[in-house]
Amino acid sequence: MVINRKIQTLDEFTIQQMRDFPNATGELSGLLRDIGLAAKRVHVEVNKAGLVDILGDAGTMNVQGEEVKKLDIFANNQFMGVLRHGISCAGIGSEELDDVVIFDDDISNQSKYVCLFDPLDGSSNIDVNVSIGTIFSVYRRVSELGKPATKADFIQEGIKQVAAGYVIYGSSTMLVYATRRGVNGFTLDQSIGEFTLSHSDIKCPDKGKIYSVNHGNFFRYEQKVQDYIHLCQKKDKENGGPYTQRYIGSMVADVHRNLIKGGIFMYPGTTDKPKGKLRLMYECNPFAFIIEIAGGKATNGNQRILEIVPTDVHQRTPMFIGSKLMMEEMESI
Numbered sequence: 001m002v003i004n005r006k007i008q009t010l011d012e013f014t015i016q017q018m019r020d021f022p023n024a025t026g027e028l029s030g031l032l033r034d035i036g037l038a039a040k041r042v043h044v045e046v047n048k049a050g051l052v053d054i055l056g057d058a059g060t061m062n063v064q065g066e067e068v069k070k071l072d073i074f075a076n077n078q079f080m081g082v083l084r085h086g087i088s089c090a091g092i093g094s095e096e097l098d099d100v101v102i103f104d105d106d107i108s109n110q111s112k113y114v115c116l117f118d119p120l121d122g123s124s125n126i127d128v129n130v131s132i133g134t135i136f137s138v139y140r141r142v143s144e145l146g147k148p149a150t151k152a153d154f155i156q157e158g159i160k161q162v163a164a165g166y167v168i169y170g171s172s173t174m175l176v177y178a179t180r181r182g183v184n185g186f187t188l189d190q191s192i193g194e195f196t197l198s199h200s201d202i203k204c205p206d207k208g209k210i211y212s213v214n215h216g217n218f219f220r221y222e223q224k225v226q227d228y229i230h231l232c233q234k235k236d237k238e239n240g241g242p243y244t245q246r247y248i249g250s251m252v253a254d255v256h257r258n259l260i261k262g263g264i265f266m267y268p269g270t271t272d273k274p275k276g277k278l279r280l281m282y283e284c285n286p287f288a289f290i291i292e293i294a295g296g297k298a299t300n301g302n303q304r305i306l307e308i309v310p311t312d313v314h315q316r317t318p319m320f321i322g323s324k325l326m327m328e329e330m331e332s333i
């Protein structure tokens, strides 16, 4: 008997995907379930923000010298906690951890994946009730199974990602993840407490009308970037314009919008920070993977993001990402 199910939860979807692969072990499904669980806990806390003492600074700096918020730490602990106690992850790297954490117990050492996280993206928006997110990246270990994971497992090119995704805590909470088979989005149905398939097989439109960049840095961008921004501003109807500028300051929210509507997002290098601000391993690579699977492009201005050979978990890179034809127009400059 075939049951025509109208709704599918994240668990049901990942298990369905697994059933299509006779040799699949279910570890990736387990990993996504764990991430979904931590995301729900963060969602609950984000929704209480303002009522409980979770807003504001934790009073410390992270390894990159940035102020840490209480919610950054809460989110980091939730994701680390579920993955440490789960059976699908051998270790994690995170914006909020100086170094990678190798779980190193009998079960974790048998796990074939490691994860990298930006547990809370858009920290500066936490205190003002603007959309924030979580970004994650999953790699298959290169080290020997049965032994503890190694640093090399985390420092792999983005092209080697097995899966990548994000959670957006917005007007609704959504989890979007990509594997090589496609990008799918799940909206948290609060009545049953489950992420439920709402956006299947997401494709990024080839063209859009949105460009997203921090204009406050305009005079610190290199000339070609300034030229491209001028081109965006001058677009007329005959040439696919006018373009509109949208910049939330939470990469998750900005890129999510552009993924759905079409658009381009940029965080270029500046004269004082030539590598920009965004982190390769847990901000740029996961989004580059998602956008490419959805049909878009992502570069650092010279090179495909996914082909950058990493040297450090916390390294930064300039980032240009979005709709295919808009990216090609930008590249032509």
Ligand code: AHG
Binding pocket: 066, 095, 118, 120, 121, 122, 123, 124, 214, 249, 250, 251, 252, 267, 277
């Ligand atoms: P995080 O909160 O994880 O440190 O990341 C913030 C990032 C990113 O989400 C956003 O696109 C960018 O910082 C905004 O930076 P500016 O305020 O410099 O534009």
Ligand code: MN
Binding pocket: 118, 120, 121, 122, 251, 283
């Ligand atoms: Mn971030």
Ligand code: MN
Binding pocket: 072, 095, 118, 119, 120, 121, 122, 123
């Ligand atoms: Mn963050």
